[in-house]
Amino acid sequence: xxxxxxxTNVRFPxxxxxxxxxxxxxxxxxxxxxxxNASQVPTAQLASFAHHDAGGAWVTPGLVDxxxxxxxxxxxxxxxxxxxxxVSYEEIARAGGGIVSTVRATRxxxxxxxxxxxxxxxxxxxxxxxxxxxxxxxxGLDLDTERKQLRIARKLARAYDVRVCATFLGAHVVPPEFSxxxxxxxxxxxxxxxxxLYDEGLVDAVDVFCERIGFTLAQTQCVFDKAHTLxxxxxxxxxxxxxMEGAALASTYGAMSCDHLEHLSSAGIAAMKAAGTVAxxxxxxxxxxxxxxxxxxxxxxxxxxPMAVATDHNPGTSPCLSALLTMNMACTLFRLTVDEAxxxxxRHAAHALRLESGYGAIxxxxxxxxxxxxxxxxxxxxxxxxxxxxxxxxxxxxxx
Ligand SMILES: [Zn+2]
Numbered sequence: 528x529x530x531x532x533x534x535t536n537v538r539f540p541x542x543x544x545x546x547x548x549x550x551x552x553x554x555x556x557x558x559x560x561x562x563x564n565a566s567q568v569p570t571a572q573l574a575s576f577a578h579h580d581a582g583g584a585w586v587t588p589g590l591v592d593x594x595x596x597x598x599x600x601x602x603x604x605x606x607x608x609x610x611x612x613x614v615s616y617e618e619i620a621r622a623g624g625g626i627v628s629t630v631r632a633t634r635x636x637x638x639x640x641x642x643x644x645x646x647x648x649x650x651x652x653x654x655x656x657x658x659x660x661x662x663x664x665x666x667g668l669d670l671d672t673e674r675k676q677l678r679i680a681r682k683l684a685r686a687y688d689v690r691v692c693a694t695f696l697g698a699h700v701v702p703p704e705f706s707x708x709x710x711x712x713x714x715x716x717x718x719x720x721x722x723x724l725y726d727e728g729l730v731d732a733v734d735v736f737c738e739r740i741g742f743t744l745a746q747t748q749c750v751f752d753k754a755h756t757l758x759x760x761x762x763x764x765x766x767x768x769x770x771m772e773g774a775a776l777a778s779t780y781g782a783m784s785c786d787h788l789e790h791l792s793s794a795g796i797a798a799m800k801a802a803g804t805v806a807x808x809x810x811x812x813x814x815x816x817x818x819x820x821x822x823x824x825x826x827x828x829x830x831x832x833p834m835a836v837a838t839d840h841n842p843g844t845s846p847c848l849s850a851l852l853t854m855n856m857a858c859t860l861f862r863l864t865v866d867e868a869x870x871x872x873x874r875h876a877a878h879a880l881r882l883e884s885g886y887g888a889i890x891x892x893x894x895x896x897x898x899x900x901x902x903x904x905x906x907x908x909x910x911x912x913x914x915x916x917x918x919x920x921x922x923x924x925x926x927x
Contacts, residue, residue, distance in 0.1 A: 529557030529924045530895065533576040535565040538585050540905050542866055543873075543889045552586070552897075557924020559885075559895040581919075585905050587869065588887050589658025589896035589922060590850045591876035594786050594807050594837035596696075598645045598676045598683075599666045601632025603842040607815075616816055616844060617768070620740050626666070626700040629842055633666040633676070642679050648840065649683050651848040655915050656898035658922045659877065659886050660689065661837075663734055665696030668712075670720045673697050677729035688923050690896075692880045694762070695724060698735040698742050698750050713746045717753040725757050732783060732880075736764040737773035744776055751780045760881065766790040767812070778802035784835065784879040788822040789813065796823065800830045805879040807835045808863075808871065810856035811845035824861050834863070835879040836871030855912040865906045894924045 535551040544562060551565040553573045561569060568574045606619050619625045633641065652660060662680040667673035677693050684691035697716045705712035724730050733754035737747045747763065754761050760783050765773035767787035774785040774795035785791075785799060786807035799806065806827050812818075827834055836857045839845040847853060850872055857868045877887025885893025900908065901917040908916070920927045 530554045530921060530926055531556060531576055532579055533568065533573055534579045534581050534899070536583055537581045537899060538583060539889065540585060540587065540869070542870060543586075543588060554895045554921065554924065557894055559889070559891055559893060559897070562889065562891055581899050582901065584899035584901050584919070586889065587656075587898050587900065587905070587908075588873045588877075588889055589898055589920065590656045590872045591659045591880065591882070591887050592652055592657050592837050592840075592850055592872070593661050593784070593835050593876040593879040594809060594839050595660060595662055596665060596839070596841035597648050597660070597662045598641060598664070598679045599629050599633050599842055600636035600641055600644055601629050601842065603628065603846075606843055610816075617740055620700070623703070625843055627703055629666045630668055630672075630700070630702065634669070634672045638675050638679065641675060642682060645679055645683065646686070648848055649687060649689070652838070652840075652850060653687060653689060653920070653922070653927070655850050656900075656918055656920045657850055658689065658896035658898075658920070659691070659880070659882055661692040661694055661880055663694040663696040665699030665734075665736075668697065668699065668702035670723060673720060674724055674727070674729065677724060681729065688925065690882065690886060690923070692731045692882075693729060694732045694734045695721060695730045696734040696736070697721060698746065700736060700741060709742065709746060713742065713749050717749050721750070721753055722757065725759065730759060732760045732762055734762050734764065737771050737776075738764065738768055739771075740768070744771055744773065747773060747776060751777070755780060762786065762879075766792070766795065770795075774799055774804070778804050783881055786837070786839075787812065789818060789820045791823055793826065796826055796830050796832065800832055805833045805835050805875055807837055807876075807879050808857060808861055809837055809839040809845065810860045811847040811853055812839050813860060814856055815844050815846070821861060824863065828867075833875040833878055834867060834871055835875040836863070836868060837876060849915075851908055851915055852912050854909045858909050865909045868909045869905065895921045896923060897921045
């Protein structure tokens with residue numbers, strides 16, 4: 528049921544609401560209609576709403592997870608053990624493990640099975656205050672399975688009343704049946720798979736894994752050209768394991784974001800800045816792969832490029848279902864400040880997805896997507912790991 532309520536005794540971080548006198552807000556029929564001081568409730572109607580004393584809770588926008596591979600079947604825990612014994616991610620991928628093993632399992636799963644496996648993952652993220660999420664395909668690599676994944680992304684949005692951006696990642700890895708024929712597969716993606724899924728209304732954006740074990744710069748360009756023709760925005764898995772200058776290419780297409788970026792060059796930074804492309808940092812994958820090359824955070828900061836942070840949830844290289852743990856890792860591993868990490872999972876993540884106003888911000892006149900955190904200091908969101916502070920989420924105007 529859409530909320531009608533007046534919350535008092537709340538605190539707003541200056542990041543999101545600069546008026547330090549504000550300590551209350553009102554929601555009418557699910558829409559945030561007023562933020563201010565409890566002594567100045569503007570209308571009799573609002574004053575008549577039930578007053579909820581929030582006990583000094585800190586209010587932030589609902590969290591936004593702007594990079595996930597949430598819909599898949601199969602298990603990859605054994606790869607964790609292999610990596611511990613010294614086998615690299617690239618070696619696992621080249622031996623038929625990695626993404627390809629998830630592809631096999633995802634192809635075999637029915638749509639119902641796949642939904643049932645994916646739903647608890649979404650629930651885990653929502654339970655921490657996530658109000659919007661991106662979900663990529665890319666474990667199908669054929670029309671039917673890519674469609675199945677994207678349909679589930681749409682179904683999850685409806686089932687959980689949550690904002691979902693569905694990203695086509697058909698160019699994730701070369702499917703086994705196209706082994707040694709990557710360009711032929713790319714042609715298939717461009718001429719057939721992507722246009723068909725676009726026609727079915729299943730695609731909001733297009734992504735590519737540009738990497739030695741993914742696709743070349745030229746192949747990435749083919750996919751982006753097609754996306755451009757269809758009027759779809761693009762983003763890129765860029766410079767995760769090596770510098771391919773993918774970020775510079777993506778920027779020429781006005782990419783929404785470039786993601787990972789451990790090996791980003793100064794040319795890539797300059798191109799992203801000129802294009803207004805968001806840098807999406809994925810500390811979960813960095814941690815799980817025990818990487819040592821850090822993304823160039825000081826240079827991104829210096830260039831004033833917005834930095835988003837996301838879980839990159841996937842079964843192999845970032846089996847993480849905690850937005851708050853990801854916030855902690857962004858600070859601990861990448862040396863983001865607390866404010867940067869909080870903005871990374873709110874304002875900048877919403878910008879990375881080009882979400883409508885009201886996501887990633889506290890905006891009067893929009894459906895309420897807010898979290899009230901029962902913490903003394905907002906830094907507790909990023910400081911603690913392995914637990915979630917008490918909180919209340921209002922997602923799409925409904926108390927959850
Ligand atoms: Zn990813």
